[in-house]
């Protein structure tokens with residue numbers, strides 16, 4: 001069971017001490033500055049796989065994750081591609097529901113209800129965004145709280161706000177693990193979160209607050225987000241605007257976590273992923289920084305698997321949480 005007020009991150013040391021495990025990003029930045037999310041995620045998933053084996057040996061249960069993808073949003077497809085691979089790598093079962101763009105809200109609610117009742121499924125994730133005309137809040141909230149591995153339903157979101165144990169949204173959880181690994185003690189530090197989405201910005205701010213940071217959130221109506229960002233010891237950027245954060249936004253020595261993923265075309269006619277941070281100019285100023293790709297993205301998936309295992313454990317333990 002994860003605990004918002006004192007999460008334990010057993011691999012923090014491992015990943016921090018072995019940052020050479022295949023991160024991308026600018027070599028000029030100095031590899032010691034890079035926070036290697038990919039290596040950290042690999043270690044975390046390896047540990048999850050071990051726990052899945054032990055859990056199966058004890059209870060005869062294999063954790064199962066259902067993913068519902070409606071339409072063909074490119075960001076969601078990146079996620080699905082990596083997720084299916086990792087789920088099997090962790091020894092879990094994966095149930096994929098790829099539905100057409102025209103799927104109705106009623107059909108989605110019926111599917112979620114069926115998944116809620118299915119004893120082989122311990123985690124349910126409905127990929128966002130959902131098509132216009134579908135009430136995403138209604139669908140997300142229909143997921144049973146004990147299977148809500150995205151942590152986006154009202155029960156888990158409320159528990160996070162109250163500092164109680166629950167299922168924590170995967171991307172913010174992954175960011176917290178990377179921060180603990182890179183920074184160590186967070187208590188008393190100034191943290192600025194740029195972006196206030198329900199998926200990342202808001203839960204991120206709450207996790208940082210629960211760790212004793214002084215937290216500010218910059219959003220679309222913030223008058224001078226750059227000046228606010230410059231006060232940050234910890235800067236988390238999750239806006240979806242590529243290269244928004246330039247070196248003038250960053251206090252020297254700050255730890256920078258880049259949650260953005262935008263796919264852009266390259267000169268050679270291929271595509272590549274870029275973040276919300278102008279990496280090449282920010283990296284020399286920052287104390288530590290996550291690359292894109294190879295930073296937060298892999299951690300999101302590793303945390304989804306970890307949450308699915310947590311949900312499976314709760315299903316056999318008659319939890320007092322929900």
Ligand SMILES: Nc1nc(=O)c2c([nH]1)NC[C@@H]1CN(c3ccc(C(=O)N[C@@H](CCC(=O)O)C(=O)O)cc3)C=[N+]21
Nearest residue numbers: 075076078079082126127128150293294295297298300
């Ligand atoms: N309900 C819901 N929950 C989500 O968490 C959610 C979602 N919907 N919809 C889509 C976004 C996007 N997202 C990603 C997660 C990992 C990578 C990822 O693995 N990134 C690799 C990609 C490498 C590559 O393919 O090139 C990296 O950054 O290194 C990407 C994107 C989760 N999302």
Ligand SMILES: [Mg+2]
Nearest residue numbers: 002165166167
């Ligand atoms: Mg929980």
